[in-house]
Amino acid sequence: MTKIKAALAENARNVDVMLDALLPIHDDPECRLMEAVRYSCLSGGKRIRPFLVTASAELFGVDEERALRVAAAVEMVHCYSLIHDDLPAMDNDDIRRGMSTCHVKFDEATAILAGDALLTRAFGVLSESATHDDAKVRSDLVCELAQAAGREGMVGGQMLDLLAEHQELAMAEVTRLQRMKTGALIAFSCVAGAILGKSSTSARHALHNYAHDLGLAFQIVDDLLDVEGETAEVGKKTGKDKEAGKATFVSLLGVERAHAQSEMLAEQAANHLEIFAETADPLRDLARFVVNRRS
Amino acid sequence: MTKIKAALAENARNVDVMLDALLPIHDDPECRLMEAVRYSCLSGGKRIRPFLVTASAELFGVDEERALRVAAAVEMVHCYSLIHDDLPAMDNDDIRRGMSTCHVKFDEATAILAGDALLTRAFGVLSESATHDDAKVRSDLVCELAQAAGREGMVGGQMLDLLAEHQELAMAEVTRLQRMKTGALIAFSCVAGAILGKSSTSARHALHNYAHDLGLAFQIVDDLLDVEGETAEVGKKTGKDKEAGKATFVSLLGVERAHAQSEMLAEQAANHLEIFAETADPLRDLARFVVNRRS
Numbered sequence: 001m002t003k004i005k006a007a008l009a010e011n012a013r014n015v016d017v018m019l020d021a022l023l024p025i026h027d028d029p030e031c032r033l034m035e036a037v038r039y040s041c042l043s044g045g046k047r048i049r050p051f052l053v054t055a056s057a058e059l060f061g062v063d064e065e066r067a068l069r070v071a072a073a074v075e076m077v078h079c080y081s082l083i084h085d086d087l088p089a090m091d092n093d094d095i096r097r098g099m100s101t102c103h104v105k106f107d108e109a110t111a112i113l114a115g116d117a118l119l120t121r122a123f124g125v126l127s128e129s130a131t132h133d134d135a136k137v138r139s140d141l142v143c144e145l146a147q148a149a150g151r152e153g154m155v156g157g158q159m160l161d162l163l164a165e166h167q168e169l170a171m172a173e174v175t176r177l178q179r180m181k182t183g184a185l186i187a188f189s190c191v192a193g194a195i196l197g198k199s200s201t202s203a204r205h206a207l208h209n210y211a212h213d214l215g216l217a218f219q220i221v222d223d224l225l226d227v228e229g230e231t232a233e234v235g236k237k238t239g240k241d242k243e244a245g246k247a248t249f250v251s252l253l254g255v256e257r258a259h260a261q262s263e264m265l266a267e268q269a270a271n272h273l274e275i276f277a278e279t280a281d282p283l284r285d286l287a288r289f290v291v292n293r294r295s
Numbered sequence: 296m297t298k299i300k301a302a303l304a305e306n307a308r309n310v311d312v313m314l315d316a317l318l319p320i321h322d323d324p325e326c327r328l329m330e331a332v333r334y335s336c337l338s339g340g341k342r343i344r345p346f347l348v349t350a351s352a353e354l355f356g357v358d359e360e361r362a363l364r365v366a367a368a369v370e371m372v373h374c375y376s377l378i379h380d381d382l383p384a385m386d387n388d389d390i391r392r393g394m395s396t397c398h399v400k401f402d403e404a405t406a407i408l409a410g411d412a413l414l415t416r417a418f419g420v421l422s423e424s425a426t427h428d429d430a431k432v433r434s435d436l437v438c439e440l441a442q443a444a445g446r447e448g449m450v451g452g453q454m455l456d457l458l459a460e461h462q463e464l465a466m467a468e469v470t471r472l473q474r475m476k477t478g479a480l481i482a483f484s485c486v487a488g489a490i491l492g493k494s495s496t497s498a499r500h501a502l503h504n505y506a507h508d509l510g511l512a513f514q515i516v517d518d519l520l521d522v523e524g525e526t527a528e529v530g531k532k533t534g535k536d537k538e539a540g541k542a543t544f545v546s547l548l549g550v551e552r553a554h555a556q557s558e559m560l561a562e563q564a565a566n567h568l569e570i571f572a573e574t575a576d577p578l579r580d581l582a583r584f585v586v587n588r589r590s
Contacts, residue, residue, distance in 0.1 A: 029468070033446055033454040084411060089403030108384035109457050112407065116379060117450045119411065123418040124441025127434045135431035139422045142437050146419030151328055155412045159328040162404050173324070 001292065004285035011054055011071075012047040014064075018072040022125055036106045036114035041079040043097050048218070048290070049074045052189035055282040056207055060197020069131045070141065070192050073122040077149050078185060080118035083111050085158060091240070098235040119149070132196060140195050148188035157181025161246075169247035175216065178249075182222075183215035190214075190283075206272050210283065213269035218290050220262040223248040225295065227255065235295055266291045296587065299580035306349055306366075307342040309359075313367040317420055331401045331409035336374040338392050343513075343585070344369045347484035350577040351502055355492020364426045365436065365487050368417040372444050372480060375413035378406050380453060386535070393530040414444070427491060435490050443483035452476025456541075464542035470511070473544075477517075478510035485509075485578075501567050505578065508564035513585050515557040518543040520590065522550065530590055561586045 019041055025034040050071035057067035086093040086101040087108060094104050103111035125131065126141045147153060157180030164177060190211035194204040227250050229238045241248045250258045266287040273280040314336055320329040345366035352362035381388040381396040382403060389399050398406035420426065421436045442448060452475030459472060485506035489499040522545050524533050536543045545553045561582040568575040 028451075030446075030451050030454040030458060032458065033451060037446075080411075084407055087404075087407065089407060109382075110454070112379055112382065112384060113450050113454050113457075116375075116410075116414065117446045119414060120441050120445040120450060123437055124445060127437035127441060135429075135434040138434040139430040139437070142418055142422035142434070146415050146422060150415040150419060151325075151332075151412045155408050155415060156323075156325050156328060159325040159405070159408050162408075163325060163327065 001289065004282070004289045007282055007285070008046060008048070008051055008289070011051045012045075014054075014068055015047050015050040015071050015075060016042060018068040019075060022069070022072055023076075023121065032106065032110060033113055033117060036102055036110045037117055039105060040083050040096075040102045040114060041076060041118060043099055045075075045097050046293075046295075047071075047075060048286070049078055049185060049189040051286065052186065052211065052214075052283070053192050055280075055286065056190045056193025057196050058282070059193060059203070059207075059276055059279050060199050062193065062196045066131055066196055067193065069125055069128075070196060071189075073125040073145070074185065074189050074192065076118040076122040076125070077145065077154075080115040080122070081149075081154055081158070081185075083115040083118070087111060090158070090162065093237055093240075096236050134198075137195060137198065141192060144188055144191060144195065148184040153180050153184030154182075157184070164246060166245040167247070169252075171252050174247055174249060174252060178216065178219040179212070182219050183212060186215040186218065187211040203275065206275050210269045210272040210287075213265045213272065214287055214290060217262045217265035217269060217287070220249045220258050220265070221291055221293060223250040224255065224258055224262070225293075226250075229295070262291045296584060299577070299584045302577055302580070303341060303343070303346055303584070306346045307340075309349075309363055310342050310345040310366050310370060311337060313363040314370060317364070317367055318371075318416065327401070327405060328408055328412060331397055331405045332412055334400060335378050335391075335397045335409060336371060336413060338394055340370075340392050341588075341590075342366075342370060343581070344373055344480060344484040346581065347481065347506065347578070348487050350575075350581065351485045351488025352491050353577070354488060354498070354502075354571055354574050355494050357488065357491045361426055361491055362488065364420055364423075365491060366484075368420040368440070369480065369484050369487065371413040371417040371420070372440065372449075375410040375417070376444075376449055376453070376480075378410040378413070382406060385453070385457065388532055388535075391531050429493075432490060432493065436487060439483055439486060439490065443479040448475050448479030449477075452479070459541060461540040462542070464547075466547050469542055469544060469547060473511065473514040474507075477514050478507060481510040481513065482506040498570065501570050505564045505567040505582075508560045508567065509582055509585060512557045512560035512564060512582070515544040515553050515560070516586055516588060518545040519550065519553055519557070520588075521545075524590065557586045 023037055025031055053071035053074055054067045082096060083102045085091050086096055087103055093101050102114055123142055127138050132138050157177055160177045161181055187208055190207040194207050226238050226241050269287045270284045273283055318332055320326055348366040348369055349362045378397045380386050381391055382398055388396055397409055418437055422433050427433050452472055455472045456476055482503055485502040489502050521533050521536050564582045565579045568578055
């Protein structure tokens with residue numbers, strides 16, 4: 001655990017340097033927008049998605065600068081989704097990563113625009129030539145990210161989540177919802193490394209399958225933390241799911257089986273990496289970290 | 296005027312067919328999202344931006360299907376910006392194109408997500424191989440759209456607009472605001488045709504200059520309609536700028552000089568097209584139409 005924690009922290013520092021460079025602030029009259037963007041995007045967090053990008057890219061010897069640009073783009077999309085999901089009209093959250101959410105710190109209008117700016121910038125970053133010499137790679141990254149973040153992925157999942165409040169969902173429905181809401185961007189993070197590295201189809205599939213199981217394990221632990229964690233430790237409000245009457249993996253499986261299921265999925269995730277040598281150890285370690293995290 | 300009106304109407308029909316195909320609705324539990332997207336995006340409108348894309352693309356003999364895909368993507372971005380700008384936390388508008396705005400018809404959360412989905416889909420459409428065989432063209436389109444729609448363009452302009460309420464802005468500041476808020480996407484619409492057609496730099500510059508003057512003329516007329524028009528005719532609430540204490544071209548220049556300025560800009564816009572033969576007549580006609588429109 002110490003090794004993966006150190007690796008995550010080092011990667012987070014590198015990603016923050018890249019985010020800082022890609023989201024500069026100027027002395028413009030509208031600088032409030034970028035203040036809000038930077039407040040939300042440079043506010044810590046484990047940076048698990050960016051780690052997946054760089055660790056996957058490393059399997060194929062991708063230049064670190066390029067991987068970090070894509071990692072930063074993924075984090076921008078993740079941050080935009082948090083900003084919008086936290087809005088009063090959506091989940092109405094005041095605390096995120098232990099700090100006031102964007103609309104509380106600034107205002108709702110600024111938060112909506114900050115999210116919009118982040119999503120737009122993410123696509124811009126992927127399309128810039130510094131991301132890869134080969135325009136086909138850049139275009140493929142944009143295409144895959146749009147699928148992962150759009151109506152078949154993250155946005156569709158958030159819609160489902162809002163509709164699901166106070167509804168009885170079965171296991172298959174909760175799984176579909178989470179696969180869209182959080183799984184799709186996690187899958188993109190891993191597949192992005194394969195796209196950057198122009199990997200074989202089999203390597204790309206292996207990473208996709210790894211990400212798929214990892215994403216579900218991640219979500220189950222999120223649900224467990226919502227039940228078992230304390231706001232101070234987790235960094236966001238807990239007990240929310242029960243309050244909202246949401247069906248989660250924990251409400252469906254119970255705490256004990258949910259724990260067991262997350263362990264099983266993490267192991268299964270690691271098993272998909274068999275075709276890679278020890279260069280994939282960071283991804284294997286991450287799978288273990290995800291199910292053992294306390295926040 | 297009859298010719299350009301017919302051309303706009305025909306193009307709008309073609310764009311709607313493309314939007315309908317690119318924004319399909321399925322029998323999913325989350326179909327409310329796509330209902331909201333289609334409600335806002337397939338609800339009429341003059342489709343001036345899509346017209347700029349297809350008319351510019353025609354200068355270079357671009358395949359119509361490709362031009363329509365890019366035209367649809369631009370309209371998606373325009374619609375997303377209207378949905379988000381109309382939200383209670385922003386301009387708080389109830390009527391748009393003569394219909395209830397998205398958050399009134401659905402709800403705020405759905406409207407936020409519908410905007411997010413449209414923006415995401417627009418980038419997806421540009422990156423798909425059906426948009427152009429050459430990945431460099433696709434990647435360039437994404438890159439330019441991200442600049443036009445992001446913090447240096449549309450989103451930054453909307454932030455400026457919100458900050459400008461009840462502030463005394465000078466002419467230069469209003470011009471910068473409008474260039475960002477509406478001018479950037481209009482400029483992209485014209486430049487997109489040049490990118491699709493792999494045009495010469497001089498042709499691309501000519502189109503950019505045309506769009507720049509056209510965009511300002513368009514905005515001045517918008518400001519005039521807000522002062523002189525009736526809600527029923529214009530299709531959105533009028534008299535808003537004065538109510539919000541906003542500095543506009545009309546409040547700075549007065550009605551008469553604003554009219555003269557818009558005429559002058561439209562003529563100047565057309566003059567930038569000199570390097571093109573009569574194939575650019577639709578763009579010339581559009582410049583005249585924009586300053587003579589009543590809605």
